[in-house]
Amino acid sequence: MMIYKTVLKGRYYTAIDQNQVDYQPDSLVCIDDGGTIARVVLADEDDYTTIIHTAEQTGTLVSLADDQVILPGFIDLHVHAPQWPNAGLALDRPLYEWLEEYTFPLEAKFKDAKYAHLVYDNLVETLLANGTTTALYFGSVDNTGNLELVKSCLSHHQRGFVGKVVMDNPEQTPDYYRDESADVALNETENFIHEVEKLNTDQSIPVTPVITPRFLPSCTDEVLSGLGKLANKYNLPIQSHCSESDWENGYALETHGKRDAAVLDEFGLLTDKSVMAHGTLLNDEDIKRFKDRGVGVAHCPISNVYFGNAVFPAKKLLSEEVKVGLGTDISGGYDPSVYQNIRQAIMSSRMLDEGVDSEISPDLRGKHQAAITAKNAFYMATIGGAKSLNLTTGQIKQGYAADLQIVHEKYPTFGHQGPEDTFEKIMYQTTVSEIDHVMTQGVFAK
Numbered sequence: 001m002m003i004y005k006t007v008l009k010g011r012y013y014t015a016i017d018q019n020q021v022d023y024q025p026d027s028l029v030c031i032d033d034g035g036t037i038a039r040v041v042l043a044d045e046d047d048y049t050t051i052i053h054t055a056e057q058t059g060t061l062v063s064l065a066d067d068q069v070i071l072p073g074f075i076d077l078h079v080h081a082p083q084w085p086n087a088g089l090a091l092d093r094p095l096y097e098w099l100e101e102y103t104f105p106l107e108a109k110f111k112d113a114k115y116a117h118l119v120y121d122n123l124v125e126t127l128l129a130n131g132t133t134t135a136l137y138f139g140s141v142d143n144t145g146n147l148e149l150v151k152s153c154l155s156h157h158q159r160g161f162v163g164k165v166v167m168d169n170p171e172q173t174p175d176y177y178r179d180e181s182a183d184v185a186l187n188e189t190e191n192f193i194h195e196v197e198k199l200n201t202d203q204s205i206p207v208t209p210v211i212t213p214r215f216l217p218s219c220t221d222e223v224l225s226g227l228g229k230l231a232n233k234y235n236l237p238i239q240s241h242c243s244e245s246d247w248e249n250g251y252a253l254e255t256h257g258k259r260d261a262a263v264l265d266e267f268g269l270l271t272d273k274s275v276m277a278h279g280t281l282l283n284d285e286d287i288k289r290f291k292d293r294g295v296g297v298a299h300c301p302i303s304n305v306y307f308g309n310a311v312f313p314a315k316k317l318l319s320e321e322v323k324v325g326l327g328t329d330i331s332g333g334y335d336p337s338v339y340q341n342i343r344q345a346i347m348s349s350r351m352l353d354e355g356v357d358s359e360i361s362p363d364l365r366g367k368h369q370a371a372i373t374a375k376n377a378f379y380m381a382t383i384g385g386a387k388s389l390n391l392t393t394g395q396i397k398q399g400y401a402a403d404l405q406i407v408h409e410k411y412p413t414f415g416h417q418g419p420e421d422t423f424e425k426i427m428y429q430t431t432v433s434e435i436d437h438v439m440t441q442g443v444f445a446k
């Protein structure tokens with residue numbers, strides 16, 4: 001009889017595609033020494049009782065309480081780590097002003113390793129406590145702080161993807177916060193890749209460095225071209241912002257005569273390892289480009305309310321089979337919880353569907369067929385994120401990483417409640433207090 005490192009006994013929900021969630025009322029999630037789900041055994045299988053018995057004897061059985069359920073850990077596809085101290089600030093300002101007056105001055109402080117350590121340790125712990133087992137982070141321009149973020153991911157056992165932010169365009173970046181030149185930016189990016197490699201030695205969840213041009217306005221063509229080459233040389237993921245706002249789109253058209261997606265593509269920055277944040281203003285040509293290239297979108301529904309200038313058409317991109325996951329976009333988004341973004345994604349999509357202007361007749365008011373369901377949003381928070389990062393996580397399934405969360409319902413059920421109802425309540429009501437445990441690669445991080 002196989003001995004597992006941990007056997008979780010209880011009920012679970014896992015998305016199996018955009019529209020379907022599998023519920024199992026009585027299962028054994030058997031996790032091996034490497035932190036992979038070796039088997040998922042259901043109550044009607046022959047060895048179900050024997051596995052429980054062996055796990056009891058070896059002290060590796062973790063039995064869930066009746067009100068608890070197992071879910072896959074969430075993947076946050078867009079977090080600006082150095083913006084964490086500003087979460088909830090200045091969201092009434094336009095993107096350009098918010099960047100200039102609030103964001104760049106804060107990010108510039110991450111030259112200081114001590115400050116970076118303080119902020120990043122708290123952020124990584126907070127995201128884990130909220131059920132986020134994988135996060136794709138923008139760091140800052142300075143590698144001192146970026147390496148502190150890598151260390152925090154490693155020490156708290158979060159699956160981290162971290163990018164050194166590149167911004168070298170003197171016309172769109174302040175003197176105090178900019179890469180000195182394209183050459184310096186490229187060297188620093190390469191240094192970061194090597195430093196992360198060193199820190200990863202003997203770690204069970206290595207951090208992945210990410211090529212990170214901030215967005216078209218803050219980068220010169222020279223740096224974009226060099227970053228495309230580095231991504232190819234090291235076969236690394238790429239992240240940036242794309243078609244987030246009218247201002248950004250207008251800038252691309254004015255300076256390059258093209259949309260930003262087309263420019264990023266020309267420089268080799270749209271690949272099947274790219275994750276582009278926001279995309280509220282992507283047009284059909286951009287969407288086709290994303291699909292053809294295998295680019296993922298980080299849908300950041302809370303942030304988009306403030307800076308997106310439109311509602312991201314999540315249903316449309318999902319229907320076209322473009323990879324889409326969810327992002328908190330700290331601090332364009334004010335909340336570190338992917339659950340909150342699941343809820344906002346649903347709510348925003350309903351407003352897109354129905355329309356918002358009561359003076360327009362109901363049949364013309366909205367973009368019908370745009371509403372997404374809780375299942376669609378759960379899919380984005382798990383499988384959509386995993387696909388965007390090409391990871392075998394986000395599902396409770398044999399061969400997948402044991403990146404999991406154990407949650408309980410917030411309110412009593414007052415009688416019988418079916419599994420579909422429980423699922424919806426969990427999606428709508430879970431806060432950090434209802435997340436009892438979080439496991440990454442088989443190790444409890446909460």
Ligand SMILES: Nc1nc2[nH]cnc2c(=O)[nH]1
Binds near residue numbers: 214
């Ligand atoms: N939301 C958001 N958009 C950006 N575009 C360029 N930088 C940023 C940023 O930090 N946040």
